[in-house]
Amino acid sequence: MKRSKCASAAQWYFRRVGDPAYSSPAPFPPRMIAGPGAEQASRGVCGAPGGVTGSTFFSRGSAVVGRVTSRGVLCALGLLLAGTLAYAQTPAKVELQQAGQSGWRLQVNGADFVIRGAGGATAPGLLEKLKEAGGNCVRTWGVDTLEAKVSGGARFVDRAQQLGLMVVPGLWVEHERHGFNYADAAKVRQQREKILAAVRQYKNHPAVLLWGLGNEMEGPTSPTGSVAVLKEVEELARLIKQEDPAHPVMSVIAFNAAKIENVKRCCPSLDILGVNSYGGAAGAGEALKRGGWTKPFAVTEFGVRGPWEVATTAWGAPLEPTSHEKARTFYATQRLVTELNDGKEQCLGTFAFIWGWKQERTATWFGMFLPTLEKLAPVDAMTRAWTGQWPVQRCPEIRALNSAAAGKTAKPGQPLTATLEMEIPAGAAFTYDWQVVAESSTIGVGGDAEAAPAAFPDLVKQNNSTNCAFVAPSASGNYRLFVTVHDGHGSAATANFPFRVAP
Numbered sequence: 001m002k003r004s005k006c007a008s009a010a011q012w013y014f015r016r017v018g019d020p021a022y023s024s025p026a027p028f029p030p031r032m033i034a035g036p037g038a039e040q041a042s043r044g045v046c047g048a049p050g051g052v053t054g055s056t057f058f059s060r061g062s063a064v065v066g067r068v069t070s071r072g073v074l075c076a077l078g079l080l081l082a083g084t085l086a087y088a089q090t091p092a093k094v095e096l097q098q099a100g101q102s103g104w105r106l107q108v109n110g111a112d113f114v115i116r117g118a119g120g121a122t123a124p125g126l127l128e129k130l131k132e133a134g135g136n137c138v139r140t141w142g143v144d145t146l147e148a149k150v151s152g153g154a155r156f157v158d159r160a161q162q163l164g165l166m167v168v169p170g171l172w173v174e175h176e177r178h179g180f181n182y183a184d185a186a187k188v189r190q191q192r193e194k195i196l197a198a199v200r201q202y203k204n205h206p207a208v209l210l211w212g213l214g215n216e217m218e219g220p221t222s223p224t225g226s227v228a229v230l231k232e233v234e235e236l237a238r239l240i241k242q243e244d245p246a247h248p249v250m251s252v253i254a255f256n257a258a259k260i261e262n263v264k265r266c267c268p269s270l271d272i273l274g275v276n277s278y279g280g281a282a283g284a285g286e287a288l289k290r291g292g293w294t295k296p297f298a299v300t301e302f303g304v305r306g307p308w309e310v311a312t313t314a315w316g317a318p319l320e321p322t323s324h325e326k327a328r329t330f331y332a333t334q335r336l337v338t339e340l341n342d343g344k345e346q347c348l349g350t351f352a353f354i355w356g357w358k359q360e361r362t363a364t365w366f367g368m369f370l371p372t373l374e375k376l377a378p379v380d381a382m383t384r385a386w387t388g389q390w391p392v393q394r395c396p397e398i399r400a401l402n403s404a405a406a407g408k409t410a411k412p413g414q415p416l417t418a419t420l421e422m423e424i425p426a427g428a429a430f431t432y433d434w435q436v437v438a439e440s441s442t443i444g445v446g447g448d449a450e451a452a453p454a455a456f457p458d459l460v461k462q463n464n465s466t467n468c469a470f471v472a473p474s475a476s477g478n479y480r481l482f483v484t485v486h487d488g489h490g491s492a493a494t495a496n497f498p499f500r501v502a503p
Contacts, residue, residue: 010325013282013332089204091246092166096271096296103345104296108166108209114338115209115298115349116386117168118368120356124150125373130355131163133379134386139300139351141170141215143198157207166209168250168351169202171195171240173214173233177445182228195236196243203244210248211240212300216276218263220254220445230266237269250274252300255284260291272348274300279309282336285343296346299337301353303330303368303378307361313407317439317478317498320365322398324493327377334385352382359450361440362480364494370484374492396430396485396493398422403481406497410472418481420466422493431486434460434468439478439498472501 013019095107106113117137121127122145130138138160140146146157146169160167174180174191182188195213202208213236218225237249251267252274253259263273273293275284281302288297304326307318321329330352338347357367368378377395384390403418410416424430438453462469473479482496 010328010332013336019331019335089206091204091208092206094209094247096248101345104348106296106348113166113209115351117298117349117351118353118355118382119301119351120354122148122150122156123356123373126355126369127151127156127159127163127165129369129373129375129379131165133383133391135165135355135382137166137168137209137349137351138355139168139170139212141212142172143169143202145170146202157202157205161205161207165207167205167207168209168212169198170212170215171198171236173217173229173236173251175217175219176226176229177219182226182232188232192236192239196239199240199243203246208247210250210272211244212274213237213240213249213251213270215252215300216254216447218253218259220447223256223258225253225256225259225262227262227266230262234267234269237267241269248272250298250300252276255280255287257287257291260288260293264292271295273297276301276353278302279305282333282341285337285347286341287343289343289346293346296348298348299333299350302333302337302350303353304366305329307365313498313500315478315500317407317480317500318361319407319498320362320496322401322493322495323364323376323378323395324397324399327381327395330378331381331385334382352378359440359452360447361443361450362482362496363437363452364482364496370492370494372492374486374490376492376494380491393487393489393491395491396422396424396487398483398485398493398495401483401495401497403497403499405472405481405499407499409500409502412472412474412476412501412503414472415461416470416472416499418468418470418483418497420483420485420495422466422485429488431488432464432466432468433484433486434463434470435482435484436460436470436473437480437482438473439480472499476502 093109097105097107099105106115115137116135117139118130118135119139121130121138127138127150146155146167148156150156150159154162157167176182180187199211214233217233218229233251237251240249248271250272251270253263253276255275255277273295275297277284277299281299284299285297304321311319334350338344338350352368354366355368357369357371360366368376370376375395380391380394398420400421401418402421403416405416436456436459440450440453442450456473459471459473460468461471468483470481478498478500480496480498482494485493
């Protein structure tokens with residue numbers, strides 16, 4: 001199998017920095033290691049103060065979840081009524097302050113506000129779980145999410161306010177790769193009208209922290225970003241600030257250091273730059289600073305390394321980390337980009353991705369939850385990073401998923417086995433769900449929607465154990481064996497490996 005050249009933030013962090021968070025005893029009884037031939041008892045698993053030398057004050061003027069990737073950003077009714085249904089409420093007082101050598105900080109109603117955020121949280125119950133974990137902010141990809149019905153039938157934006165969470169509403173900016181033509185004046189004008197109507201509708205809501213203008217609209221795979229799109233982002237930022245001087249404007253790019261120059265040149269009206277980055281997220285601040293970005297930034301998507309950044313099989317199937325391995329990356333990246341690495345003084349905070357679940361390369365690669373609302377280990381890691389404490393009930397820990405079939409080719413109908421190595425607390429009643437699933441045949445770009453691949457439950461012959469017996473599918477092709485471990489108390493763990501079937 002091919003090995004990735006991209007060293008993970010977790011590997012660097014724990015090798016060079018170390019951290020008691022992942023070595024101190026966990027708050028539950030000793031565990032038993034379940035693995036081949038052994039059972040043994042064990043367990044072990046920013047802002048800076050300073051005098052304000054400069055300030056930008058945004059005052060009121062007179063004037064199941066996965067990433068939203070649809071091109072529409074507003075429901076039709078919201079558009080028609082935006083002018084008459086603007087909320088008769090008082091917006092939060094939001095300030096961006098430059099505090100000497102201490103860098104940038106965000107203030108909300110006079111108090112420092114370090115973003116402890118997540119993207120998603122659209123399913124009922126997930127906003128509450130974000131609050132419980134110590135989060136304080138949620139990011140959306142479109143304003144239609146603000147109207148989504150969540151717990152108790154409340155609107156998303158209102159429930160966030162009730163919980164004391166701030167919201168970064170996404171203002172969707174169309175992508176050229178989806179067929180939008182920025183030379184079409186009528187289409188550009190229509191997009192501006194939709195975005196300004198959304199700003200007008202929600203600008204007075206007290207949960208709004210700042211505007212998230214677009215998401216990777218400059219081109220997720222473009223090395224330097226589309227100049228035509230970035231120039232329109234500038235015009236949109238300028239218009240939004242005329243409509244709503246009370247809130248900063250942030251635009252979000254798929255991070256590549258080579259884009260910084262075009263962003264600086266084309267988008268001087270932006271207050272904050274949002275960067276989506278995975279394997280390189282820990283070094284985002286250093287790269288931005290080196291590229292001459294002097295304004296604040298936020299890491300708007302981060303977490304596990306992406307499928308494009310990991311080791312692969314001989315046929316190119318990416319090797320997905322276990323949920324526990326993902327958690328280490330979440331934790332290390334959070335600490336490095338906000339507290340330790342150069343450029344941290346410009347970082348306003350982060351948004352973990354994704355507070356929910358979605359099919360993107362696999363059903364489990366990016367999700368921090370299962371569709372059952374069971375949390376996975378990255379939630380525990382962010383709880384520790386945000387609050388300094390582990391949750392009382394931590395997720396099961398898969399140490400390894402072993403099989404002679406992993407990353408190999410099997411014959412059609414060949415009997416195969418797999419074994420989990422994991423820690424099991426004394427008295428725990430874990431359940432195990434093994435599944436053979438076809439490899440995804442629709443690989444999206446930049447988070448575009450993907451169809452869920454077919455599953456083959458009849459091929460699993462021994463289930464609900466740390467050991468699995470299964471049969472290779474009869475049809476040639478690429479597959480994965482997935483296992484999900486449930487603790488019965490709202491937590492779970494996941495792992496999988498790819499294998500190929502050929503005569």
